[in-house]
């Protein structure tokens with residue numbers, strides 16, 4: 001064994017081997033992999049080997065596409081067969097809603113460049129004669145689906161990595177990780193200690209235990225998973241003979257099963273409702289290549305439906321039942337990337353679909369390690385998307401929910417119930433008592449909308465406009481015509497202070513820092529000039545800044561801030577979490593409400609747009625920002641949680657005669673659409689540059705150097721490849737949700753990032769990206785947006801439909 005290496009990858013499953021291979025591919029030969037037992041001896045060896053591109057997040061879907069495309073390259077380099085069967089696959093819909101979901105997936109596949117087709121039940125039956133056509137309303141064909149040999153594929157990665165210079169140590173267990181004073185790691189194994197500059201946790205079933213070696217509890221849990229393998233079936237043999245090919249894969253959403261050919265029989269796997277976690281606290285180190293006892297009763301409800309849908313299954317014997325564990329994160333996507341507070345410690349864990357995702361995970365992580373950036377939008381699988389609230393027991397509840405819903409539809413307005421409420425603010429029950437329908441925002445209950453008196457506060461889940469439509473409209477109108485109040489505690493908030501704070505923020509942000517008592521808006525870029533954050537910054541004192549950003553990105557942003565901190569201790573950063581909570585009042589009469597609650601002069605002249613002040617509001621010590629995301633006159637008021645209840649009740653009392661109304665996140669998002677304001681995570685992501693996103697006025701190239709400056713300058717000169725546009729859509733009873741293709745002259749030219757109904761302007765609105773050349777040349781008309789399989793006319797807006805001059809927010 002070496003004594004020193006650049007990277008030590010812990011774990012020789014498909015994921016660890018992929019990371020190792022990709023590190024060598026990126027040019028790093030001095031890398032090692034350490035495996036407790038043999039390659040594949042965790043969850044990899046007993047996998048069913050299926051692969052597909054389908055994923056709820058388009059960027060993960062793209063990485064899955066990369067993985068599937070990689071296998072030919074691996075076979076070529078290694079000379080090792082991956083045992084590929086590229087059979088294509090069918091997704092079988094039994095309801096109108098499921099078909100709508102497939103239409104959306106098909107539409108999205110168009111702009112991702114994936115090959116899919118929508119089929120009638122008869123066409124599906126022609127491709128897969130084993131199914132009983134009458135149970136289905138339609139299907140989608142995914143040409144990229146297939147299956148492979150897990151053992152061969154893992155070894156193909158490993159051989160390719162070895163050819164690139166990597167070393168692999170088998171039968172060697174990592175027992176401890178010790179941080180050294182030079183920031184490297186002592187990787188202690190049962191065969192001796194090795195020093196690694198960086199460590200990758202690809203421990204699969206033992207990822208939690210490897211995390212504990214550095215003092216963290218990763219949100220990952222293994223679940224038992226069963227599939228059965230049938231005896232040979234005459235129907236399969238006949239199909240192979242007649243068509244000269246294998247049967248396509250199939251996912252039967254109703255039965256919650258997947259099915260594929262195995263030799264001359266079938267593999268049938270289930271994601272059953274009555275799912276069972278495996279080793280919820282601690283994975284034994286001596287767990288070997290063993291299977292768990294099967295439990296047919298648990299999967300019987302699924303099997304009964306599957307057998308009805310594929311009647312030939314009823315006549316065939318079961319050769320084997322496999323029950324094995326594999327790992328999940330609370331939302332089912334992998335946990336990838338550097339761990340905040342643990343420099344040099346990386347994760348590639350919770351990869352539940354190793355043969356669809358392993359290649360993309362390896363590519364992203366290796367680029368991140370080698371270049372400091374994953375090179376893709378890996379947001380949906382970034383380990384930083386979970387906070388401290390994602391505890392072991394939270395993870396247990398959420399993973400079970402996710403597993404049992406693997407083949408269920410998640411409607412766009414559907415909030416999942418498990419592990420809620422996890423965090424609440426002091427006004428939670430006051431809002432519930434007024435009909436609030438709550439949503440989960442980074443583990444915090446946040447009001448989405450308010451039901452009318454006597455109306456049940458519950459979403460009717462749908463892809464179409466639903467029961468909240470009229471209420472959200474009423475909330476929007478209340479704000480635009482008078483005054484509304486909403487909770488904004490879910491925003492991320494930080495304090496950055498010290499003698500170096502100004503220089504630090506100037507280096508990180510594209511905009512010039514504000515004067516004392518003023519606010520600015522600013523994007524943050526990575527070294528490639530792509531958007532990695534979007535903030536509101538107040539200068540509260542000479543060396544003290546308050547920073548607000550996206551809640552979901554707070555660990556991600558802390559990780560970036562910490563990686564850029566000067567070594568001299570001149571900058572201190574604090575993440576407030578819920579020690580600072582907020583309410584926003586907005587609308588043309590919001591000033592009257594504020595003035596009634598304070599003896600400070602809050603007139604337009606004394607407290608101007610983009611001012612920041614500390615003042616007493618309703619006796620409460622508060623920090624007030626004069627801006628809101630509604631695009632109207634408004635204020636954000638920030639207080640310690642013990643004051644929030646008082647603040648809220650006093651605001652409601654002060655606004656009573658002005659008919660002050662509660663409004664929720666859905667109204668807020670609708671109001672911002674009318675102003676063409678972008679949102680982090682939808683319009684603003686690391687695949688876009690600031691000029692592409694239309695943030696020109698927040699980028700000050702003349703203020704001195706900042707991270708991404710050179711790339712931003714180049715983007716400004718070239719105009720960038722893409723352009724964010726806002727559109728009016730001729731929608732019927734369903735608005736865009738995000739990820740719909742944008743068509744122009746019969747071709748898909750872009751994609752929608754978000755949208756909805758603008759209730760005050762009475763328009764269905766969408767934002768998205770199209771090529772900048774097209775945005776410059778094309779007239780505003782002639783575009784179409786595909787909603788639920790139908791192409792609807794769309795027109796690009798040259799200015800916001802509400803208050804284009806911005807006079808309302810400056811009142």
Ligand SMILES: Cc1cc2nc3c(=O)[nH]c(=O)nc-3n(C[C@H](O)[C@H](O)[C@H](O)COP(=O)(O)OP(=O)(O)OC[C@H]3O[C@@H](n4cnc5c(N)ncnc54)[C@H](O)[C@@H]3O)c2cc1C
Pocket residue numbers: 010011012013014015016034035036037038039040041042043044045046047048049050051172173174175202203204205206207210225226227322323324325326327348349350351352353354355356357
């Ligand atoms: C029944 C079943 C069916 C499945 N079907 C499919 C499918 O059809 N398609 C698909 O894509 N996926 C499928 N999967 C999931 C797939 O198996 C996983 O996604 C994949 O195995 C994850 O690989 P991994 O490398 O992350 O983890 P693992 O395979 O668990 O590998 C982790 C490795 O790390 C080693 N290790 C851990 N700690 C240490 C340490 N301290 N020191 C040294 N070594 C250590 C372990 O020995 C192990 O070999 C299935 C899983 C099961 C159980």
